[in-house]
Amino acid sequence: MQSDNIVKTVAKIFNDIADTLETGQYGEKIRVGITTLGSEHGISNVVKGAELAQKINSSIEVVLIGPKVETELTQVIVENEEEGYKKMEEMLDNKEISSCVTMHYSFPIGVSTVGRVITPGKGKEMFIATTTGTSSSNRAEAMVKNGIYGIISAKAMGIKNPTVGILNVDGARQVERIFKELISNGYDINLTESTRADGGCVMRGNDLLAGTPDVMVTDTLTGNILMKVFSSYTTGGSYEALGYGYGPGIGEDYNRLVLIISRASGSPVIANAISYAADLVKGKVFEIAKNEFENANKANLKELLKSLNKESVKKEENKFVKMPEKEVVTGTIDGIDIMELDDAVSVLWENQIYAESGMGCTGPIVMVNERNLKEAINVLAKAGYNVKKAEDC
Structure with a gap:
């Protein structure tokens, strides 16, 4: 009997060492929660993904947050989605779980x-x-x-x-x-x-x-x-x-590790999301x-x-700019975002360079007469645009 206990103790020590190498925490697994309500494929789909994640990765302990089901996984029983989200937040804040996977969550702006x-x-x-x-x-x-x-x-x-x-x-x-x-x-x-x-x-x-x-x-x-x-x-x-x-919510000074899956996510994606959550904790x-x-x-x-934001305000305050005399435009300049295209044309007009906006094979372009190309690029560069001469498609 004593020898059996010794064998079990040694086995536990080796298992704990293996877990420590993976989690960085002696004798502890990474506890990842998952809310089970809300899936378009039913609770069983979520549970199957959770069981798969724990089976594949022995360093993870998955905690189900939802109605009671037949499973060997750890369960925290709640009756509805709202209660599940509250319990998830409570467990995260109390460090009862290190991260959680869920199908919907309202993150703060940022x-x-x-x-x-x-x-x-x-x-x-x-x-x-x-x-x-x-x-x-x-x-x-x-x-x-x-x-x-x-x-x-x-x-x-x-x-x-x-x-x-x-x-x-x-x-x-x-x-x-x-x-x-x-x-x-x-x-x-x-x-x-x-x-x-x-x-x-x-x-x-x-x-x-x-x-x-x-x-x-x-x-x-x-x-x-x-x-x-x-x-x-x-x-x-x-x-x-x-x-x-859909991954973890990241933001400056944000410290709840919540990962999102879709209501359409199948069990393979759910298993991967749980693994993703655990790896982020380890990392x-x-x-x-x-x-x-x-x-x-x-x-x-x-x-x-x-x-x-100042650029946005400036665009709203832009004064009327008179168009220079129209001429043939075959020289092209790219590197300008489509949201800045009209403003770039206005900058060139202000400098008495006729220009038009267009769409090339690589995106938005400003078009000028070939003889004005170099000057136009310099004017736009000086105005802060990330410009380069467009190459042939």
């Missing part, structure tokens, strides 16, 4: 979620920043913050110097300009190059499919759509079968967030973001 997908082109993982929540009411400011949130999530997942690309949507050029100013001020953002021949850190659809950057920066609504497409393009849309869900996501925000703020982040 917090949004970083999704994680597997891209179909090369089977590469990619973070989509962001997918739910609102980082800011100003579109470009929100996307700048989204990029930082994506970097935080990628670093917490063990990518020391994640590559960053900006999806070619409204505001992309403004975001590129702010990122480059942050870099020049000492904050390290590892901007990557598009796989397309003309390169640049503004990403195209090809880059989405190939997973060119580790972190793809976009606005939240576009990110949400991308998550749904990447998660369910093999199933017709009603069942999300791929990826890790000390809040410590990384604190460090990243400190470094970004040292690089003048807040003032740069204020400048975006």
Whole structure:
């Protein structure tokens, strides 16, 4: 009998050591909660995903928050969704769980979620920043913050110097300009190059499919759509079968680790989301967030973001500018965001250079007469636009 007890004690010690290597906490598992109510595929779908997550990763203890079900998992019984959210918050704040996965949550303004997908082109993982929540009411400011949130999530997942690309949507050029100013001020953002021949850190659809950057920066609504497409393009849309869900809510000084899944998420995605939550805990996501925000703020982040809001006010106050005499325009200038296109044309008109706006094969362009091309580029550059001569398609 005594020898049996010794064997059990030794076995427990070795199990605890194994857990310690994975969790950093001796004799403890990472407790990840999940609310079970609200799924379009029923509670059993959520429970199946939770059981799969715990089976695959022995360092995780999954805690179900919902009605009582038949399972060996730990359960906290609640009767409805509202009660479930309150219990989830209470358990997070009391450190009874380290993180929680849920199907809906109202984050405060300034917090949004970083999704994680597997891209179909090369089977590469990619973070989509962001997918739910609102980082800011100003579109470009929100996307700048989204990029930082994506970097935080990628670093917490063990990518020391994640590559960053900006999806070619409204505001992309403004975001590129702010990122480059942050870099020049000492904050390290590892901007990557598009796989397309003309390169640049503004990403195209090809880059989405190939997973060119580790972190793809976009606005939240576009990110949400991308998550749904990447998660369910093999199933017709009603069942999300791929990826890790919509991810953790990240924001400056925000310290509840809540990860979002969809009501359409299937059990494989739910299992992956729970694993994602546990890995963020192991990766000390809040410590990384604190460090990243400190470094970004040292690089003048807040003032740069204020400048975006000043630009919005300036656009509203723009005075009428008389158009110069019209002439043939065959010289093209790109690198200007579509939201700034009309203002760029006005700047050139003010400098007595006739210009028109247009759309080239790589995005918005300003068109001028060939003889004025060099002068126009210099005028726009001096006015703060991130411009370069458009190359042939």
